[in-house]
Amino acid sequence: MKKTHVLARIILLLVGAILPGHAMPNDGRLRLTSAQPSGASAMKVWPRADTSGFYAAASGLTASERAGREIWYKATAGNSRFYTYVFPQRLNVQVDWYRVLNAHEHEDRFAAWGLINDPDCCVPGTAGCPARTREETYGFEWCPGDEELLKHVGHAGYRDPACDHADTLPIRTDPHHGSKDQRQSACDLAFGTSTGAIGFRKFPNPRFDRSRWIALNGSLAGWDGYRVPLPKQPGMGSSEFSRLADGSIEPPFLIGITCASCHVAFDPLKPPKNPADPKWENIRGTIGNQYLRISEILTSGMAGATLEARLFGQARPGTSDTSGIATDQVHNPGSTNAITHTQVRPTFDNEQVMRWRKVASCKVADPRCWCEPGRNGKCWLREKSVATVHHLLKGGEDSTGTLEAIQRVYINIGSCSEQCWMNHLTDLRQLDPHQRNFGQTPFDIGQCRRDCASFRAIEDRLENIHDFLLSREGEATDLVGARELALRDSSPNAVYTMADLEADLNKKFGENAVRRGREVFADKCARCHSSIPELVGGAFHSRDFRAVDATGMRADWLGSDESVFVSEAGTHRCRSLHSNHMMGHIWEEYGSETLRARSPDPNIREPHDGGRGYYRNISLLSVWAHAPFLHNNSVGPELCGKPANRMNNFYRSPYVDADGQAIPVDKAQGCWSYDPSVEGRFKLYVASMRDLLNPGRRTPKIPRIDNDIQVTLGARVWDGKREGELLGFNLVLPAGFSVGRVTSFQHKAFVNDMLLARRKPAMAEEKLVRQFGRGEGRKIVGDLRSAAGVLAKEPGHMAEVLRNFPRLMTSYGFCTAEIENEGHPFGEDLSDGDKDALIAFLATL
Template sequence: MKRTLLVTVAAFVALTIGVWAFQSEPRGIGQALAIAAPPPGPPVPEASVVDQDAPYMEACAREGLNQSECVGRLIWFKATAGNDRFHTYTFQQRIGVLVDWFRVLRADQRDDRFWAWGIINDPACCKPGDPDCPAKSAEETYGFDWCPGDDVLLKYVGKPGYVDPACGLKDAALDPDDPHSQGGKIDQRASACDLKFGTSTGALGFRKFPNPRFDAAKWQALNGGNASWSGFNASKAAATGIESDSRVSKLADASVEPPFLIGTSCGSCHIAFDPLNPPADPAHPKWENIKGLIGNQYTRMSELLGSGMPKSSLEYQMFAHARPGVTDTSAISHDQINNPGTINALINVAQRPVFKGESVTKWRKTNTCGTEKDEDKCWCEPGRNGKCWQKSTRDDDTTAIFLGGQKVVLPGVHHILKGGEDSIGALEAIQRVYFNIGSCSEQCWVNNFTDMRQLDPEQRGFGQTAFNIGQCRRDCPNFRAVEDRLQNILDFFASAESDESDLFAARANQRKAKNPAATYTRADLAADLDKEFGKGAVGRGQTVFAANCARCHSSIPESVGGAFANRDFAAPNDAHPRKVRNDFLGNDQPTAATEVGTFRCRALHSNHKPGHLYMEYASNTLHKQPPVADIPERPELKDGGRGYYRNISLVNVWATAPFMHNNAVGPEICGKPANKDNDFHRARYVGADGQLLAAQPDCVRYDPTVDGRFDLYKRSMFELLHPKERGSKRTLTNADLLLDVGIRPLDGKTEKPLGGFGQVKIAMGASAGFLNGLEYKQLVGDLFLAKRHPEQLEKTGRKALQPTLLEIADEVLKNPSRFVEILREKRDFLSANYETCTQEIENEGHRFGEDLSEADKKALTAFLATL
């Protein structure tokens, strides 16, 4: 009985989740590594015929960035911090989700790349064979774009000895207040080589590195040449003739090495088109059209990261369903909660609120450990002079931002991410982003993930565990290379590149492009908005905003700035060297998800909880935040500070529609690429029965122009203020799921299922959120206990579930071919007891303003467009 039930359990896992196909791996890979003393100096990169940093330096000059801000910008755009190995091997082989980098980055589809994937073409790169392109054919570049620095990089494909361009980084001046610089006298920063820049792939934020293990002869035999990756990406069924192999390719193993290792920088999600100066053609932008911080509202990062998976795979349907501009920050570090969120728009960062008195446990810089010998409390980097960190709990942390060359020390820490989860400091929040994109995975955190196939609660990998920041610092040189330059990145965040992009300024640029003498002022904008939305609309809208919105969407409370009714929300900060807007237009305070009423699953994100992966990046104050009692989920899903949202700043809201943390309020946007295989738009509108409506509104094609952004803003504002006109949106699977379940031995080239299980099809239209949030491990364990050890089930307080669990177990054992139907019949039971978030309609809530008059709704729309 036990063996039969365990086989059934294994089948259940494959059916109901099948998510990340973890393979076993030695634990604690980093603990045994010894850190050698630093070398005398970094190696010197080989000179390229084209200076790949030139356009970045020109952008720094255009924006008036100082040295530190410019270095931070370069790192933000280029540094992968070693995640090329993660994205080439670990993600595929350890986590089981396949990225088809050639599909995403192939040069012959460069002109369609933005429309398909929402990513932004690098203006410095070119399609091989185009006029003036140094590469005359795709054979030279293995099918990729040619980019500056490739004359050097391509020589090292299949060979050792490549010196990364990051080795040549010219660091900013030392901060004399940094304890590690000994008063600004000693440069003890880790080698910039470990930032790992590589060269561009042709898409900004995506970087390539030569693979020294590449075998040209094997590659050419497999693909018929260098320009195509067709054999590498082809399913194994072509070679084996086995049907299930049609869903597996060489992307999943290392039997053939690709020519490049691909890494991503933080900019891969945050680089975007400048609202003040959008490109004439989004597929062919110029450098002046690009900003690094606003956040890419078109990116299809989820589909990109699942680009090597068939639509029929459960992994793809669970992973690749976020809207454009939205990504699930716990998709890789999966927490079994369906919680996609928009890319953070880093606008007017210098005015972002900080919070005093929060209890924070973290590592802080010091110049000695004294007699402390415990490396979990204090550690000094070998070969350095007093470069130490000490872990302690304090409530007096500050945030330093350099403005106009002057250091401004703000008392307190920021609340970052949608629920404020990153709350131990801005520098640490930046560092955590590198983990989220794959840096230091094997040294630090991949073994703290949940192994989705591990069903034994006594074994490592059953659930998440917290990774140790101190151990990561000790064992991962990429961590140290980034950490030593975090202040440069934060300085970039506070630089002119994050300043507000006002609609009046965008329209002024439009007019100047046609007539250099043309002008357009804030007053001109107000006059035009009054014409469009009604006489006096802007002034009336300010009154409506003060009375109805400012409580949450002002960073300056009335106790500090006076009554909202008398407030100029666009007033500049006169103490700021650039006179940026004083009000961040968001208070960053935690607000109960039930008060806002929006899709609550994101608020239940759990990676920051005590004992979970990113525990050390959340403050003690956040961990102790009281549960939101009226969230309609089980009590154990509300602990650890969950259930809250940090409201979103309304600075430049005219340029960042659709709305809410999941971009669900407003029209659905899409790219409509020429290659229909890369058209990822899916129907979302459902009827009262939760099923897709036959007639779906057409999606709005990406339009980063000033007029396009403003039109999308107006349509999204209408939906925001007219909840009954929104319709209902729900994400369903958009392909049949084919699952190979159980043991399938071969009879020649024919697979024959054993134990009643074979290939199972889950019909298109299943709830993606339900699949994402099913606590299948708890369910599997309870099924076993109900059948074999009911007394243990009683100890867990789940005795009342035993009758239904026995019914499920008995029916599955008797009729395994009805497995899917059985689960469907018990859907309500599963949702009530084994689902992490039961909300499925994604565009509900935020009904504030619903009861305003139509005139006031138009006035509010007009006023917000001026902010």
């Protein structure tokens, strides 16, 4: 930044002026008042973009690790267009970014959404903040780089900060960069500036109309007119949405998200004293945020009774349905993976993998090979070969390589959506199987590389991102270190050793509990939860599970990463049944041939071909810091933030009795407040471990929908005055059914089979007998014909029909499992003393 700009800002602050072109007096309609975050009384000078605390927190990293870190935290790769235009227009999903990110609720943001506030941002009007009023920032916080970004709201010409990304020197052994740097421009990484929440980035909207915004909302800082629900109008269809869906009104910012949005978390070793006011030293970028409500964020502008709100917005804190956008209609929220000690994570040899590989040239007319125009020898060849790869995701589905898995995540969060993703996604309302978007089609890596600059910008820097994931930011976070640092807050020279920790654990769990727990672990757990088999590392009973290698890294990843039948694990199976990596599905090119050749689990009734029906044996590194447990965070207390704004209280009790009936809220177990402190995490760990080791004592959890969901299917027409249905169909999914049953319901197959059974019963019977067997198939046909007969007379009684024919909800479910905290019986036969001992020992790992 030029010195004159700095001087000008200082002068403006001294005279109390506001930025030119953004003056707008309150007119009485603006109801927000200045928020004063804790500690704001002390003057703080907020940094420029190039001197923010973000960079100081990267000290000690290599140049490549620093470059990868910046991309991980800041790069949206262009997905702000997805969340602004594609998500609402193509998928009928509305995000109310102001509700989530407004500056007024800075103090409530973690409690409501689990978001981590950016330490470099400030609420306008607080001491030292360059922005004096929220009029200057359109109701958002001021963040480094906004001194330039705000000038371009409503104007073209913004130069993205990613253009100044400090690229490392290219690797000369790389066939693409042997003679010169041929990477795609860093500008296409698309950083923007922070919104005030880490991982959520804003960009100026050149199509913003200042006068229209003020007329609608009363001020530049106001958003109420933009967010108000639209009234039902005669001749119009849905009234589910607000002006968020009105394409004639453009917001001041486009909002994108980064990998850090889900993976950044408070450091278990050094959590903040106030979760709403963290410092960079309190933050880690790779371990996963178990408090984040990403599902509720992505449906924050939706009415709760829509199909999309149910599909996208039903997950516990810290989990997300990673196939929610590219939906395969399998209910499968999973926890955000902690990326820890990847150097020692197991790999798998001799995998049959079809993937693109870097080459310096292509043979003439080879359709498997492509060279980037305007580059010298920057070519790619797609071929099958034997490879050594990690198995990533809950069932090991990402299995073509770690770099490929990183790239896929950017596509999955909306990068390159218009160029190469949206035409492969499912249209939930398309009933004709012969039409585009009836179901998924495979994402084409080669086509996306050719057509999307942001894809190439990320791909050319995947090694940097990978280096960051291997850096010290991904090291284990031991309880012994966390307690020592906590003691040093009050006594700077305090020392807390492993012997101290073991003594404290023995005091809590019984004499010699840690020693006995190690024996129990070696006997009962290490087979699945050690990355070093006995043939390599010697007998488990003589093993030091905390041993380090020559680099100081823990030698044992504490998980085999082997995949096992879901029926063996016994846990909620829906996540294991998702179909995205199957042939013909969205992520076909990210799954290995070896994955898809896995044997089917003989104990599952639902469709589970194509390598589905497995879960990995996960790592137990730093397990004390990552409760609740299992792939869906279901074992252990339910978590909730208890925000001051009750409109953002998303907790709904999932507890049911032995008959599956909801337990009244006043009699059900309450939720636990978010508490990222060292002892808060430890307390949650102990409670979750007791649940894990005592499956017979768990209160079942079955989240249920509390309102009927009405889905208008089929084509709609507009005659210039009224909207109407063309071969339409209204489907009602009834209240009271489990969330899993509803979100996994194959409504398209159900509707088409019901019509077929009504019109051509013999053909329907042949089809369903082939699918379900003679006896069950005939019963389903009978139910379909009966249901169709009722609906022909009473079309408004769909909900009652589905309640009266429960076989249909079961038969047309991709997953029929309901109890979300079931399974993992391992350890239930231990004595109470051995269970306590195991809890004590695992806390030391």
